[in-house]
Amino acid sequence: MTHSLPGNIPPSTAVADPAAGTDEAPVGIGDAPAGTEDAPAVPSRLGPLHLTLPMANVALYLVWMGVGGFLLPIQVAHITGTNDTTALSTASTIGAVLATVGNPIFGQLSDRTRSRFGRRAPWILFCALLGALALVMQAHAASIAMLGMSWGVVQFIMNGYQAALTAAMPDRVPARKYGTFSALVGLGVPLGTIVAALVIGGVPGGKFGLDGVIGGFGGRFAGENGYYLIAAIVVVAALVFVTVSPDRDARALPRERFSAKAFLANFWVSPKDHPDFGWAFLSRLGVMLGYMIVLTYNMYLLAEHIKIPAVDLLPTQGFLMIVNAVCTVIAALLVGPIADRVGRVKPFVLTSGIAAALALAVPMVWPTEGGMLAYNIFGGLAFGVYMAVDMALITKVLPRTADAGKDMGVINIANAGPQILAPSIAGWIVAAGGYAAIFPVAAAVSLIGALGVLPVRKVR
Numbered sequence: 471m472t473h474s475l476p477g478n479i480p481p482s483t484a485v486a487d488p489a490a491g492t493d494e495a496p497v498g499i500g501d502a503p504a505g506t507e508d509a510p511a512v513p514s515r516l517g518p519l520h521l522t523l524p525m526a527n528v529a530l531y532l533v534w535m536g537v538g539g540f541l542l543p544i545q546v547a548h549i550t551g552t553n554d555t556t557a558l559s560t561a562s563t564i565g566a567v568l569a570t571v572g573n574p575i576f577g578q579l580s581d582r583t584r585s586r587f588g589r590r591a592p593w594i595l596f597c598a599l600l601g602a603l604a605l606v607m608q609a610h611a612a613s614i615a616m617l618g619m620s621w622g623v624v625q626f627i628m629n630g631y632q633a634a635l636t637a638a639m640p641d642r643v644p645a646r647k648y649g650t651f652s653a654l655v656g657l658g659v660p661l662g663t664i665v666a667a668l669v670i671g672g673v674p675g676g677k678f679g680l681d682g683v684i685g686g687f688g689g690r691f692a693g694e695n696g697y698y699l700i701a702a703i704v705v706v707a708a709l710v711f712v713t714v715s716p717d718r719d720a721r722a723l724p725r726e727r728f729s730a731k732a733f734l735a736n737f738w739v740s741p742k743d744h745p746d747f748g749w750a751f752l753s754r755l756g757v758m759l760g761y762m763i764v765l766t767y768n769m770y771l772l773a774e775h776i777k778i779p780a781v782d783l784l785p786t787q788g789f790l791m792i793v794n795a796v797c798t799v800i801a802a803l804l805v806g807p808i809a810d811r812v813g814r815v816k817p818f819v820l821t822s823g824i825a826a827a828l829a830l831a832v833p834m835v836w837p838t839e840g841g842m843l844a845y846n847i848f849g850g851l852a853f854g855v856y857m858a859v860d861m862a863l864i865t866k867v868l869p870r871t872a873d874a875g876k877d878m879g880v881i882n883i884a885n886a887g888p889q890i891l892a893p894s895i896a897g898w899i900v901a902a903g904g905y906a907a908i909f910p911v912a913a914a915v916s917l918i919g920a921l922g923v924l925p926v927r928k929v930r
Contacts, residue, residue, distance in 0.1 A: 548693075595712050673686075764909070798853050856920075
């Protein structure tokens with residue numbers, strides 16, 4: 471049975487312990503990316519990270535996908551009484567600067583942290599708790615201005631969580647495992663999408679020969695309860711990560727005297743001195759922006775362009791998002807280990823960009839639910855290929871492992887920025903050329919982003 475909510479949108483330098491097992495893998499200079507000679511030689515227990523790292527990333531992307539893709543548009547519709555793209559754009563971009571700078575600021579703070587619980591764990595847990603509180607506050611926003619400010623606070627704090635979390639890969643994973651762990655980290659996007667779609671939107675049972683709606687829970691989580699649930703999941707995932715796969719004691723690491731001038735200057739990574747890092751940044755920015763331009767307006771595309779009836783809108787979106795996510799998972803899990811074996815990354819990035827552009831052409835010529843289904847199948851496979859090697863590429867071009875948190879934070883601007891900016895860009899596209907114009911623009915941006923990997927020299 472279907473369900474609805476009021477409004478236009480119905481209910482988005484230590485030695486490894488021999489007893490630790492074969493997963494104990496020393497990460498030293500030989501395993502570090504080029505230019506990371508100052509990286510500390512420390513052991514890393516990989517076993518627990520196979521589970522806890524993707525779990526913590528799923529919780530993060532449940533915020534981006536569940537709130538950004540479902541709850542934010544629903545809340546905008548409730549506040550304004552209409553599918554107001556301008557209001558959605560405003561709510562998404564207020565506080566964007568804070569959200570974007572959150573990643574490198576928290577990343578550098580975690581680089582400098584010296585505690586018995588490690589460098590990253592305290593920030594992962596702190597940001598999870600503070601982010602959960604901010605989500606609860608956002609659930610009660612009663613105006614577009616309040617919604618935009620609260621969403622900006624959530625993004626800023628959760629970018630701190632993301633900066634500390636993504637530093638776990640250069641901190642603790644040997645280079646020979648980069649492809650596998652890149653794929654595992656990449657699972658955060660599709661699995662977060664699946665959970666959001668099933669819990670908040672629901673999926674039409676008829677798509678699988680069943681009656682009614684699978685999930686959705688009668689719209690129970692398409693409002694305040696959705697925020698509460700996501701907040702709880704973030705806290706639980708952070709607790710599991712820091713206890714099951716604890717960070718190493720960082721009190722013995724070298725300390726640097728704090729200087730505000732040096733702290734601020736360290737954010738700049740010269741593209742002249744580190745061109746591969748710069749090209750990797752631009753490549754990720756383009757690919758992610760092309761993907762997010764469509765994703766953030768997916769609900770409005772289905773309602774206004776594909777003309778899905780209002781009563782079927784959320785279940786249809788949930789079904790398409792799950793199809794996309796499942797295809798992404800399949801492609802990522804297959805391609806990650808293959809990339810480790812062949813020792814190449816560039817061909818996979820290029821393939822994914824070309825495939826994504828072709829997939830976006832489908833709904834341009836076939837603007838129906840069937841066209842959107844085909845796009846989500848092929849686009850999901852293309853994005854899975856990209857996610858399988860993205861983190862491997864980034865980790866190999868980091869300037870210094872000692873600054874991994876800050877540098878991953880800088881590179882994550884290319885990941886978080888599109889999620890923040892895409893609603894505004896999509897809004898401008900719609901205003902200028904209608905909903906149909908979103909697809910060719912997104913295709914061009916994704917393709918240009920994929921081509922940006924070609925000048926990278928350190929990675930094959």
